[in-house]
Amino acid sequence: MSEPGPVETLDARGLLCPMPVIKAQDRIAGLRPGTVLEVWATDPGTLADVPAWCRVHGHEVLETAQADHEIRIRIKVN
Amino acid sequence: MTEPIKAVALISGGLDSMLAAKVVMDQGVHVEGINFFTGFCVEGHTHAIRARKGSAPKRNNALWVAEQLGIKLHIIDVIEEYKKVLLSPKHGYGQHLNPCLDCKIFMVRKALAWGFMAEHGFDFIVTGEVIGQRPKSQRKATMPVIAKESGADDRLLRPLCAQNLPPTLPEREGWVDRDALFGFQGRNRKPQIELAQRLGFTEWAQPAGGCCFLTDAQYSRKLTDLWAAQGSKDYELDDIMLLKVGRHIRPAPHFKLIVSREEGENRYLEGYRKRFLNLRPISHLGPLCLVDGHPEPADLELAARVVARYSQGREAAAVTVAAEDPNGERRELTVPPLAPAELPSAWHV
Ligand code: SF4
Numbered sequence: 001m002s003e004p005g006p007v008e009t010l011d012a013r014g015l016l017c018p019m020p021v022i023k024a025q026d027r028i029a030g031l032r033p034g035t036v037l038e039v040w041a042t043d044p045g046t047l048a049d050v051p052a053w054c055r056v057h058g059h060e061v062l063e064t065a066q067a068d069h070e071i072r073i074r075i076k077v078n
Numbered sequence: 079m080t081e082p083i084k085a086v087a088l089i090s091g092g093l094d095s096m097l098a099a100k101v102v103m104d105q106g107v108h109v110e111g112i113n114f115f116t117g118f119c120v121e122g123h124t125h126a127i128r129a130r131k132g133s134a135p136k137r138n139n140a141l142w143v144a145e146q147l148g149i150k151l152h153i154i155d156v157i158e159e160y161k162k163v164l165l166s167p168k169h170g171y172g173q174h175l176n177p178c179l180d181c182k183i184f185m186v187r188k189a190l191a192w193g194f195m196a197e198h199g200f201d202f203i204v205t206g207e208v209i210g211q212r213p214k215s216q217r218k219a220t221m222p223v224i225a226k227e228s229g230a231d232d233r234l235l236r237p238l239c240a241q242n243l244p245p246t247l248p249e250r251e252g253w254v255d256r257d258a259l260f261g262f263q264g265r266n267r268k269p270q271i272e273l274a275q276r277l278g279f280t281e282w283a284q285p286a287g288g289c290c291f292l293t294d295a296q297y298s299r300k301l302t303d304l305w306a307a308q309g310s311k312d313y314e315l316d317d318i319m320l321l322k323v324g325r326h327i328r329p330a331p332h333f334k335l336i337v338s339r340e341e342g343e344n345r346y347l348e349g350y351r352k353r354f355l356n357l358r359p360i361s362h363l364g365p366l367c368l369v370d371g372h373p374e375p376a377d378l379e380l381a382a383r384v385v386a387r388y389s390q391g392r393e394a395a396a397v398t399v400a401a402e403d404p405n406g407e408r409r410e411l412t413v414p415p416l417a418p419a420e421l422p423s424a425w426h427v
Contacts, residue, residue, distance in 0.1 A: 014349055016319060018115055018138060022155050042349065045138070052141040056151050 007036045013070070017045035021053050024075070028059065031077045036062065041071045050075070082108045083253045085235070086193035087204040088185055089113050089151060090289045091139030093270055093282040094206030094238060099147055100277055101237040102204050105254045109204065111151040112189050113140040116160040116181075117318050118290040139283040146279070156188060157315050164292070165311050169223075174298035176290065178215030179223065182207075186228035202233040202248045209239045210264040218242070238262045238270070291322060300326055303427045307331055307371065320350065320370070326427040327384060333371035334427065335381055337388055353404055357385045360410070361398035364389025379413060386415035 010027050012020035020041045028037060039050060044066075050073050051061045062074040087099035089111035103109045144151035163184045167177030186203055193200030209218050221243055225234045232246040240249065241261030249256040262269045274282060291297040300321040305311045307328070323343045324336040338344040347366050354368040355378075367385045369377075378401055386397035392415045402408045 016346075016349070018119075018153055019155070021138070021141075022115060022153050025153060049138045049141060052138060052145060053151070053153075056141065056144045056149065 007038060009038045009040065012039055012041045012046070014042055017043050017049050020046045021049045024050055025053060025057075028057075028075070028077055033077055035077045037075045037077060039071075039073045039075065041073070042069055044071070046071055046073065081199070082106075083202075083248075084108045084110070084193075084200045085202050085204045085248070086189050086198075086200045087111050087149075088189055088206070089140045089143055090206070091143055091283050092206070092289065093267075093274060093284065094208060094211070096143045096147065096206070096279070096282060097270060097273055097277065098204050098206035098237045099143075099149065100279075101259065101273075102235070102254060103147065103149070104277075105258060107248075107253060109147070109149050110200075111140070111144050111147070111149050112192060113151055113153045114156045114160075114185055114188060115153060116164075116290065117157045117315050118160075118164075118292050120290055142283070152192070154188065154192065156184075159188075160184070161313070172212075172214045172293065174293055174295055175301055176292035176298075178212065179220055182215055182220075182224050183227045186224055186230050186234060190228060190230050190233070201253065202235055202246070203230050204235050204237060206238060207236045208262045208264075208270075209242055235259075297321060300427050303328065303334075307334065316350065316353075320347075320368070323347065324368075325388070327421070327425045328427050329380055329384075329425050330377070333369055333373040333377055333381075335384055336368045336370060337385065338365040338367070351402075355401065355403045357381055357399050357401045359385055359389040359391060359397050360400045361396075361412075362386075362389045362391030362394065364391065364397070379411060380416075382411040382413045383416040384421065386413055387418075387421065389415070391415060 008031060010023055012023050020039060020043060024039050031037060047064060054061050054075055059078050060076040062076050065072045085102050085107050087095065087109050089095050089099065099109050099111060141151055163180050164177055167180035169179040172178050189203050192198065193203065207216050209216060209221060225231055235246050235248050236243065237259045239262050240256060240259040242263055245256060248254045304317060320336055323346050324338050326334055326336055328334040336347065338347050344366050347368055350368055354370065355373065357367045364385060365388050369381055382399040382401065385399050389397055391397035396412050396414055398410055398412045400408060400410050
């Protein structure tokens with residue numbers, strides 16, 4: 001497996017769905033394949049919607065984590 | 079190698095747009111979906127709202143449809159631009175504050191602008207419209223209006239009712255076979271359901287009413303109240319998001335209480351708490367309440383009594399309520415809960 005590329009972060013905390021998905025989509029449009037984007041969010045809907053968006057666009061969800069109402073989703077851009 | 083013919087399909091998350099996209103895909107056209115977030119959408123909504131609907135799955139139906147179809151879905155934020163559509167619709171409103179015809183024109187125009195950008199290079203637009211499906215916006219007479227005013231003209235294909243309309247460019251060019259399209263008409267859903275089964279779909283979302291909160295009587299009433307209270311027909315995203323949850327109680331024109339009804343709404347309102355004067359009972363379990371507008375200091379006690387009324391201390395002699403303003407200044411009030419008769423039904427927005 002290749003080493004993960006550079007890590008970018010997107011702070012979508014406080015935004016309600018589908019805004020975190022839209023922000024992630026727009027951000028990923030400008031990222032090179034291999035880049036890892038870490039999305040920070042608070043709306044629990046992102047746990048379903050961001051991975052669904054990644055599946056239809058062929059990006060890989062490396063990890064999702066939730067603690068204290070904070071959600072982190074690591075995406076590898078393909 | 080010749081480029082494949084490409085269509086951009088408006089995907090709402092409902093059955094019709096799913097079928098329309100599938101019918102075109104099955105003719106060998108490369109299809110990608112587009113979905114617009116106006117701020118009023120029911121689909122793609124927040125966890126809090128989805129949870130409230132009880133059995134509704136916690137998913138974004140437009141994304142779910144895209145996954146079923148195996149196509150990309152592009153979700154576009156049109157919150158700002160949509161204001162013009164809603165605040166002054168050329169073709170007026172439907173039964174409530176839904177400007178459906180202007181909305182359709184707007185969305186097709188946006189899809190066209192997005193799809194025809196050089197780097198996207200789409201050839202035509204697909205929608206799930208059916209003649210006669212909706213009394214105002216989906217009539218035989220409105221179909222050419224949408225095509226013309228959006229600028230899409232004959233690059234707009236409605237696969238589910240194409241046979242009842244003049245041939246469009248994709249049909250004339252042979253990109254799609256008109257004979258393999260449909261002539262659905264009217265409000266009867268049976269043909270769509272049969273087609274769904276024939277195409278192998280076993281599940282689909284069935285939004286009641288329409289695709290957005292603007293078709294909802296109660297929501298429209300709250301929006302009208304908001305405009306009346308602020309003295310102008312305008313809104314910000316936060317305003318319209320807050321209209322989706324909680325009880326809205328307006329004891330006076332200059333302030334309104336937004337009281338959560340259950341845990342999901344509590345969490346939703348929690349996200350806004352720091353921006354509003356907010357109240358919550360501390361002697362008993364009870365709801366979070368945001369105070370919108372410009373309350374006077376004297377209004378605070380009434381607000382606390384309303385909150386007490388919806389707390390588990392509603393039968394108690396007194397309930398202690400903590401009030402915190404956006405600067406973090408906090409005070410406690412011990413008040414008798416408002417009796418049901420003291421809360422006129424006219425206060426409920
Ligand atoms: S129901 Fe709402 S989103 Fe759907 S066409 Fe009407 S105004 Fe637009």
